[in-house]
Amino acid sequence: MSASLAAIGGTLGDIATPALVLDLDEFEANIENMQRLTEAAGIALRPHGKAHRCSAIAKAQLAAGAVGICCQTVGEAERFRENGIDDIFISNVIVDPAKIHRLARLAMRTKVAVCVDDARVVPLLEAAAREAGCTVEVLIEVDVGDHRLGIADPQGVAALARNVSNCLHLKFGGLQAYIGRAQHERDPLARRNLAYETGVAATRINDVLAATGIVCPRITGGGTGTVADDCDFAALTEVQPGSYVFLDVDYSRNQLCEKSVRFNQSLFILTQVVSVAAADHVICDAGLKAFSMDSGLPEVHAAPGLRPVRVSDEHVKIACGGVRPELGERLLLIPGHCDPTVNLHDQIIGLRSGRVESVWAMDARGASA
Amino acid sequence: MSASLAAIGGTLGDIATPALVLDLDEFEANIENMQRLTEAAGIALRPHGKAHRCSAIAKAQLAAGAVGICCQTVGEAERFRENGIDDIFISNVIVDPAKIHRLARLAMRTKVAVCVDDARVVPLLEAAAREAGCTVEVLIEVDVGDHRLGIADPQGVAALARNVSNCLHLKFGGLQAYIGRAQHERDPLARRNLAYETGVAATRINDVLAATGIVCPRITGGGTGTVADDCDFAALTEVQPGSYVFLDVDYSRNQLCEKSVRFNQSLFILTQVVSVAAADHVICDAGLKAFSMDSGLPEVHAAPGLRPVRVSDEHVKIACGGVRPELGERLLLIPGHCDPTVNLHDQIIGLRSGRVESVWAMDARGASA
Numbered sequence: 001m002s003a004s005l006a007a008i009g010g011t012l013g014d015i016a017t018p019a020l021v022l023d024l025d026e027f028e029a030n031i032e033n034m035q036r037l038t039e040a041a042g043i044a045l046r047p048h049g050k051a052h053r054c055s056a057i058a059k060a061q062l063a064a065g066a067v068g069i070c071c072q073t074v075g076e077a078e079r080f081r082e083n084g085i086d087d088i089f090i091s092n093v094i095v096d097p098a099k100i101h102r103l104a105r106l107a108m109r110t111k112v113a114v115c116v117d118d119a120r121v122v123p124l125l126e127a128a129a130r131e132a133g134c135t136v137e138v139l140i141e142v143d144v145g146d147h148r149l150g151i152a153d154p155q156g157v158a159a160l161a162r163n164v165s166n167c168l169h170l171k172f173g174g175l176q177a178y179i180g181r182a183q184h185e186r187d188p189l190a191r192r193n194l195a196y197e198t199g200v201a202a203t204r205i206n207d208v209l210a211a212t213g214i215v216c217p218r219i220t221g222g223g224t225g226t227v228a229d230d231c232d233f234a235a236l237t238e239v240q241p242g243s244y245v246f247l248d249v250d251y252s253r254n255q256l257c258e259k260s261v262r263f264n265q266s267l268f269i270l271t272q273v274v275s276v277a278a279a280d281h282v283i284c285d286a287g288l289k290a291f292s293m294d295s296g297l298p299e300v301h302a303a304p305g306l307r308p309v310r311v312s313d314e315h316v317k318i319a320c321g322g323v324r325p326e327l328g329e330r331l332l333l334i335p336g337h338c339d340p341t342v343n344l345h346d347q348i349i350g351l352r353s354g355r356v357e358s359v360w361a362m363d364a365r366g367a368s369a
Numbered sequence: 370m371s372a373s374l375a376a377i378g379g380t381l382g383d384i385a386t387p388a389l390v391l392d393l394d395e396f397e398a399n400i401e402n403m404q405r406l407t408e409a410a411g412i413a414l415r416p417h418g419k420a421h422r423c424s425a426i427a428k429a430q431l432a433a434g435a436v437g438i439c440c441q442t443v444g445e446a447e448r449f450r451e452n453g454i455d456d457i458f459i460s461n462v463i464v465d466p467a468k469i470h471r472l473a474r475l476a477m478r479t480k481v482a483v484c485v486d487d488a489r490v491v492p493l494l495e496a497a498a499r500e501a502g503c504t505v506e507v508l509i510e511v512d513v514g515d516h517r518l519g520i521a522d523p524q525g526v527a528a529l530a531r532n533v534s535n536c537l538h539l540k541f542g543g544l545q546a547y548i549g550r551a552q553h554e555r556d557p558l559a560r561r562n563l564a565y566e567t568g569v570a571a572t573r574i575n576d577v578l579a580a581t582g583i584v585c586p587r588i589t590g591g592g593t594g595t596v597a598d599d600c601d602f603a604a605l606t607e608v609q610p611g612s613y614v615f616l617d618v619d620y621s622r623n624q625l626c627e628k629s630v631r632f633n634q635s636l637f638i639l640t641q642v643v644s645v646a647a648a649d650h651v652i653c654d655a656g657l658k659a660f661s662m663d664s665g666l667p668e669v670h671a672a673p674g675l676r677p678v679r680v681s682d683e684h685v686k687i688a689c690g691g692v693r694p695e696l697g698e699r700l701l702l703i704p705g706h707c708d709p710t711v712n713l714h715d716q717i718i719g720l721r722s723g724r725v726e727s728v729w730a731m732d733a734r735g736a737s738a
Contacts, residue, residue, distance in 0.1 A: 005738055014467075016467065016468065017465065018737050018738060050683065072682065072683045073654075073683065075385075092643075092683065093643050093644055095641070095643050095697050096385070098385065099385065117646045118644065118645065118696055121696075141646075143646065143647070147647060148644075148647075148679075148684065148686060149644035149647075149652045150646055180681060272465055274461075274462050274464050274518070275486055275487065275510075275517075275519070277486045277487065277512065277518055277520055278512070278516060278517075278518075283517060283518045285442075286737075288661060288706070289708075289709055289712045292657060292662075293661070293663040294662040310517075311663070312517070312549060314441045314442065314461065314737065315518070327464060327487055327489060327490075328465065339658075340658055340682060343658045343713070344713070344735070344737075345735070366658075366714070368387050368658050368659055368683065369374055369385035369386055369387060369388060
């Protein structure tokens with residue numbers, strides 16, 4: 001769709017800005033470290049594709065040993081499937097009949113699981129799976145403290161699990177027990193406590209199910225912030241971190257403790273200085289359409305004197321203390337929040353030792369519906 | 370690239386969510402009102418394509434009488450040109466030699482103008498235009514109070530204008546005199562004052578140029594917030610509003626006075642209630658990848674009791690006072706900021722009298738480089 005922003009073998013100076021770039025050494029180390037962490041704990045790793053929406057990255061995660069991938073939308077699942085991913089868990093509730101039919105059609109050709117938190121959706125899923133002649137795996141979305149979606153009452157979860165199990169074309173897959181607010185808790189002990197409480201809440205629900213004879217094939221959840229704790233407590237049987245491949249300013253503010261595992265910043269926005277007309281700042285060519293501002297301003301990589309202070313659609317104003325970048329100079333920005341930043345770009349440019357090694361299509365970008 | 374999210378003739382209930390939708394009656398009224406306002410003032414209207422990045426919308430603006438369009442990047446200009454737009458002003462500075470060559474190649478086939486605020490860029494533009502055998506129109510980016518990019522000193526502007534005029538393949542096009550911070554000033558008199566001061570600053574520069582024999586073919590600037598004042602003062606000869614076709618929550622907070630012109634909300638994010646598991650809120654399927662949060666939370670259209678309170682990548686939590694939406698119900702959200710929200714979507718679905726009348730490709734979406 002888009003012309004390539006970079007040629008293989010080129011340098012940073014050859015890349016059209018703004019561009020999403022990936023430090024391949026750090027990226028690969030993050031994948032390897034996450035795989036090693038989860039394998040040591042005996043917990044399945046199912047990385048979250050919502051962080052990247054890029055089948056090349058999903059394939060790198062699978063090649064390292066991940067059991068499959070997560071995504072959040074039927075559109076993402078379709079794009080991942082088209083691009084060769086064949087074990088996909090939509091870690092989200094899907095209620096629209098048309099989307100449920102698309103999901104069932106996907107399940108004819110690949111392993112697909114999805115979540116429910118409302119009994120009225122179960123007959124729609126069953127009818128679509130029957131019509132497609134396939135089996136859809138269904139997990140119950142449980143509320144383990146996020147108070148967003150999901151069922152908190154264990155008896156309610158058990159009733160819904162029985163409901164699913166009674167359907168000929170559905171297979172009860174277990175519990176989706178994710179707690180988003182724990183991921184960005186700054187204090188490592190408070191974060192660990194939230195992860196612990198999530199595990200306790202999920203285990204309590206699992207115990208109620210077990211007491212009524214329902215076996216939970218998996219309990220899945222966790223994210224980049226809590227994954228080391230999740231592996232330590234082992235209440236979850238599967239973790240679904242996403243951001244660890246990239247990191248961002250927000251994750252860098254999570255403090256670590258001796259139980260934590262460190263991942264490194266691999267994702268950057270390459271930008272160029274386009275105006276030095278003012279004395280106290282420079283203007284670069286990346287703005288609201290190059291990085292997301294929901295978690296605050298980006299930072300300039302490896303340049304402590306440079307401070308982004310104001311962002312507009314296509315520009316960021318960078319206050320200069322000490323060294324002042326030149327007109328045309330390229331800077332690397334660390335985005336505030338990786339997932340919605342990555343979703344702005346059609347390509348990610350992989351760099352190693354200062355050279356462009358890969359240009360990957362973000363082939364599930366924009367697939368929100 | 371993407372499957373269509375809606376079929377012509379369908380209803381809101383048939384559209385896959387989240388989706389960008391356009392109330393065609395309001396959209397057309399906005400275009401007509403802006404055209405009428407500028408024509409009455411004798412000021413050229415060159416709408417800003419950065420707001421929509423959609424050639425179908427640009428064509429609707431041109432059909433109503435706009436003199437051409439603005440954009441911010443060479444990538445946008447290329448996409449607009451590919452899709453039939455032939456008078457394009459890049460109201461931004463471009464300094465990268467590779468981009469300057471792309472720009473000159475575009476100017477071989479269409480009318481292209483661009484801004485400079487640094488003398489070092491002029492020989493690059495001249496060389497590229499000479500090589501392409503074409504003429505590029507160059508405006509001087511002046512700082513009329515935004516303190517972002519641009520030159521504030523009139524003598525500096527005059528020197529740069531002479532520099533441009535001395536180049537065989539460049540044509541001096543005038544002044545780009547935009548003031549972004551005025552557009553969102555809430556108080557209508559304060560906003561009017563900022564527009565006035567912008568006009569005074571631009572006129573002062575123009576007078577210095579005139580005194581040295583330099584004729585300014587146009588003075589362009591203004592935006593949706595100040596356009597009525599800009600038309601009233603007539604210091605600018607061309608205005609470049611963008612958001613007026615859509616509006617957003619942020620613009621709705623601008624107070625109006627008797628000198629103001631009212632535009633109406635035409636842009637919405639269609640979303641669906643996907644969870645009613647909690648007692649005090651519902652969860653809808655639009656989040657950070659469906660609307661931009663740089664200007665704050667979206668609002669729910671025509672539903673005063675419903676209040677978005679928390680946003681994550683794919684969800685918005687909506688607190689319910691009084692009436693509670695049903696599972697599967699569709700709601701229309703008004704985004705906080707239209708430009709970066711529109712840039713998240715590949716399609717915009719036009720609705721009239723509750724029916725889908727058009728599905729337009731956002732064919733310059735993502736063209737930031």
